[in-house]
Amino acid sequence: MKSLAFSLLRTVLDDPGATSQSDLPRSLPIQSDPLERRTKVARDHRPWSDLPRATHRGRSHLTPLSERPPKATPRGRSRLYGETTRSEARSDLSERSTEVAPEGQSDLSERHAEVAPRLLLGAKIGTTFVINNNENPVWMQHFHVPVAHHAEVVKFVLEDSDQLGAKFIGDVGIPTEELCSGNRIEGLFPILNSSGKPCKKGAVLSLSIQYSPVEMMKVYQMGVGNECEGVPGTYFPLRKGGRVTLYQDAHVEDGTLPSVDLDGGMKYIHGKCWEDMAYAIRKAKNLIYITGWSVYHPVRLVRRNNDPTDGTLGDLLKKRSKEGVRVLLLVWDDPTSRSFPKYRKQGVMNTSDEETRHFFKNSSVQVIICPRSDAEGLHGLVKKNEVETYYTHHQKTVIVDADAGQGRRKIVGFVGGLDVCNGRFDTPNHPLFTTLKTLHKDDVHNPNFVPNAEDGPRQPWHDLHSKIDGPGAYDLLTNFEQRWEKAIKKKHKIWKHRSCSDDALLKINMIPEIMGLSEASSTNDSDPESWHVQVFRSIDSTSVKGFPKDPKQDTGRVSTTLIH
Structure with missing residues (x-):
């Protein structure tokens, strides 16, 4: 993995006062190869995960790709593609966003672009935001993109879209041979159509791009040891001084797994995930926040013969809520499930979302059945339906306050692959x-x-889970708060949410007994049980409130950064 940095500044599509073609810097036209010469790139980069899936017009896509963009792609943005044949690019691509000024009466103001994941014959590695209602879109965005591709050309593709379709406008190609010199390439570049000719008179894209070999990257030199600073360019930073408990499956009976020797003569203790979770819920005094693809109230977390705590999750949450604990649930809304006063229909995915909502309806437990929606209707009609139908909320977290000693409380979070629903106990x-x-x-x-x-x-059912104790748990809490605030904004429009109050979230900074993030470190560097924790999430501004507008906040680079 290496780094490619690029900047997209602006695009001009035939401004009458635009610089003449002869005054532009040497263009780097893309020579279209026959389809049979193009091969799929070795890696498939998903679009920037921290950018909205439902985005707008006038945006720029960055994609090393081995195929020309399909005709049905959104307009008003620019993609970066690499066509596969000769040079191999392995590094980090750094880029800054640009400006597009459309030609004459070219109408971008009534169009928009989308960022839904799209598997083409290559990899889209970056996408700018869409600029709405602007015939001269200006992005001024900066990207750092990990790349490891066999590519001949890095291509910026400009597209224009409306509700019913998309139109390819043109592209700008930068040969990887020139990028591999390491020099910054910047300036105004003519936007070429599929024939390699200017798409319109005076149409240009302003950009800056530079390639950095992996050997020059700090994270490569430091590795992931004790001095690791975490994965850069993500929303949550690396948090030091925490503890992590790892779980295999929902429950492990004593003696069923091999004994594992640790340094210092210690033995690894296999945790009991759902029992630990139930204990944390029973001991919480202020808050219990749960997210899930599915949360099923009849589930029993503790399953031991004659155990008095062997009740259902739903009864336990109702009991804790009556005792004054704030209990909030964010559950994915399966669009195929239905609920009416005297009729409920199970959805195709069998998540029991309506059943769980109905169970807590007349209690103080607050439940939001949260659909996966587009960005305020800015997708095309087809993509809007696709997002709401085929994409889910897949986070699985349980966040509580716990005893921190000396009369103080702290935040502890469970996160991983186990929903608290039927079929998961194993x-x-x-x-x-x-x-x-x-x-x-x-x-x-x-x-x-x-x-x-x-x-x-x-x-x-075989899966993994974890418990985070320390600063990283506060990032799990922040994620829940952001998602809840986004979901509650729409509650007045959706009758299912009328029982949820706008001020349901506790302001923990106003509760003196709960430690803040700065106090949350539970270990020091010399403690063998000390963990460094960095929370990553694949989410966008359609699902969280206060999401950053800077596309540098990208989780798509996490795996490539750590693996390489």
Whole structure:
């Protein structure tokens, strides 16, 4: 992995006073190769995850790609593509955003662009914001993009879109051979059509781009050891001085997994995820915040014979809420489920969202059934429906306040791959039949067919989870608060949310007993149990309030940064 930095500044599409073609710097036209010469790039980069999936017009896409953009792509933005044949680019691509000034009466003001994930014959590695109602869009955005592609050309593609379709305007190509020199390339570049000719008289794209080999990158030199500063360019920074408990499956019986020796003569203790979660919920005094793809109220977190705490999650949450704890649930709204006063229909995904909402309806537990929506309707009609139908909210977190000693409280969070819903409780033995009347009584789940509750088989479930204690847990709390505030904005429009109050979130900075982020470190560097934690999320401004407008906040680079 190396780095490519580029800046998109502005685009001019035929301004009468524009610089003449002969006055422009040497253009770098893209020579279109026959389709058979193009091959798929080795890696598929998803679009910037921190940018809205539903974006607007006049935006720029950055994509090393081995195929020309499809005709049905949104307009008013620019993509970066790389066509595969000769040079191999492995680094970080750094770029700054530009300005587009449309020609004459070219109408960008009634069009918009989208950023929905799109698997073409290559990789889109960056997308600018869309500029609405502006015939001369100016981005002034800066990107740092990890690249590891066989590419001949890095291509910026400008597209224009309305509700019903999209139109390719033109592109600017930068040969990787010139990029590999490491020199910054910047200036005004003519926007060429598919024939390699100027798309319109005076149409130019202002950009700056520079390639940095991986050997020059600080994160490569430092690695991921004790001095690691975390993955740059993401929303949450690296937090030091925390503790992390790792879990395999929802429950681990004593002695079922091999003993693991640690340094200093210590033994690794296999945690019991759902039991720890239930204990944290029972001991919370101020808040219990839960997010999930599915949250199912009849689930039992503790499953031991004759255990008095062996109740359901729903009853436990109602009890804690009556005792004065603020209990908030954010559950994905399956668009195929239905709820009416005397009728409820299970959705295709069997998340039981309407059933859970109805269970808590007359209690002090506040539940928002949260749909995955587009960016205020700025998608095309097809993409708008696609986002709401095919994309979900997939975060799985439980956030509580916990005892910090000396009369103080702290934030602790559970996060990972386990929803607190039916079908998720399992052990490393993954029994299919033998526990149907004990551990899995009333929880025989198999989405492939409808199993007999007494005969099975149940579907086994293997997943990982974790508990974060320390500064990183406060980032989980921030994520929940941002999502709740975004969802509650629409509550007055959606009757399902009328029971939720606008001031449901606790202001923990106004509760003296709860430690703030600056006080939250629970370990020091010499503690062998000390963890450095950095929270990453794949989310956009359609799902969280106060999302940054700077596209540098990107989680798509996390895996490539750490792996390489």
